[in-house]
Amino acid sequence: MGRAPCCDKANVKKGPWSPEEDRQLKEYIEKYGTGGNWIALPHKAGLNRCGKSCRLRWLNYLRPNIKHGDFTDDEDRIICNLYATIGSRWSIIASQLPGRTDNDIKNYWNTKLKKKLLGFPPSQRKAHQQLQKQQQQQLFPYPFEIRTGSFSSPPSLEGVQNSQYLLSPMAAATFSSPLPEGSMHQCQVKDSSSLLMFGSEQSCSSSDGSCTQISYGSNVVDYELCNGGQPMRSLESFLYEETQKLLLGDGEASLDYNIEEIKPFVSPNNWCNSLFGDDLSSATTKDISFKTTGKAMYYY
DNA sequence: AAGTCTGTCAACCGCGCGGCG
DNA sequence: GCGCCGCGCGGTTGACAGACT
The missing domain is CATH 1.10.10.60 (Homeodomain-like)
Structure with missing residues (x-):
């Protein structure tokens, strides 16, 4: 019943x-x-x-004092910071934006802000959508052009400083099966990205060895990925999980947030803020480097 | 000009949680 | 301790308007 x-x-x-x-x-x-x-x-x-x-x-x-209409850059920044920190806890996010409702923020995030952060200007949306459709048909989970193959020796990436390769934000690298041991790659992340959203100054280590270090402070992400037999794991989810672990503690973390708990993670200097700064063009390209041990797909 | 597509946003739905008897 | 009930939340839907073909 x-x-x-x-x-x-x-x-x-x-x-x-x-x-x-x-x-x-x-x-x-x-x-x-x-x-x-x-x-x-x-x-x-x-x-x-x-x-x-x-x-x-x-x-x-x-109800009184409801704000309708465009969100300000400050509001964008707060939403972005909090989403990066606590995910889709819209009511908590709304509590930090007087006059905004959780529904409003959720709609705004889903329809506008997410796209803004993903860096698709309206002129490129169409092409992006077509590509997305095409790749969905190919059962690729991410909407980006793929430079694919088994990269036991990707000559254009290996050891390259400031490579011209641009990793897409949503799935910069996806690792599947076991990997030849670790060459160091350096790439740039182009566009405002979900990666950038995890940008308060942090470092972490995870207990399962999948992550030895993530350091955001200098806008460089150094880490080592050992896939441990896990299927297809995106950089985005990797960083998200690690960030969650870092913020919440491993395993059964308390999910009770209040703003005092969140505040330390909403850094005024984090990468996300740079998205809304004066020099957007320079802010949207970041160097990252990563060391892999296996077959990879590179998106650019 | 007409049909189709896309984006937006108000509203709905279902579920989890906590209070209460 | 258990079940009921209402609240609050997040995900989803659908109507509508404007853009596009």
Whole structure:
């Protein structure tokens, strides 16, 4: 037996709110408050709506001091920092942006900010999308042109300083099967990227040996990847996981955040901030180096 | 000009959690 | 300790408008 529905779905209105409904709800809450019971509220307010719907409408639209419209660079920065630190905890992120709702921020992230960070200007979106489609058909999980093959000796990368190769941000390198032992590669990461988002000054080591070091301070990422038999692992997820481990502790970390806990990780100097600085063009290319032990795919 | 595609955003849905009896 | 209930959250959907072909 499933959970009992919160209201009689067949007999409540759904869809967009009319100005009259807005007025009714607003007037009622301003006069009587929510009474701590959203389920009973619509009936009392004379609305034929589900309590959850009323709550959402109030929180996201009707309550005082709601900010609508464009996000500022400062807000972008905060969202970016917090997303990099705690992921999609929209309510926590919203709590740091007065007047913004979690729904607003979530929408903004999904529709605009993510694309901005991924560095696809509108003029390149089309090409990017076509490529993405093409590669999805090929069952490649990442939307970038692939320089593929078994790189036991990638001559153009090996030992190259400031290589012209540009690793795509979302999946700079993906490692699969066992690897010939470790040549050091140096590449650049082009575009604003999720990689950059993990950029407060940090270093870490992981217990499983998959990561010996990540240091962000100089905008250089040095690390060693041993895939340990794991299937296809993107640099992005690697960094994300390591960052999570670092921030939360290994394993069953507490997921209770408050801003005091988060603050130390929201660095005013992190890479993410450079995305919004004056010199965007220079900020979007970073040198990284990495040492591999196996077959790799390079994206550029 | 008409049809199709894409982006945006309000709203919905389902689930987990905590309070309470 | 258990089950019920409401709240809050994050993911997803769908309507709509504007852009594109």
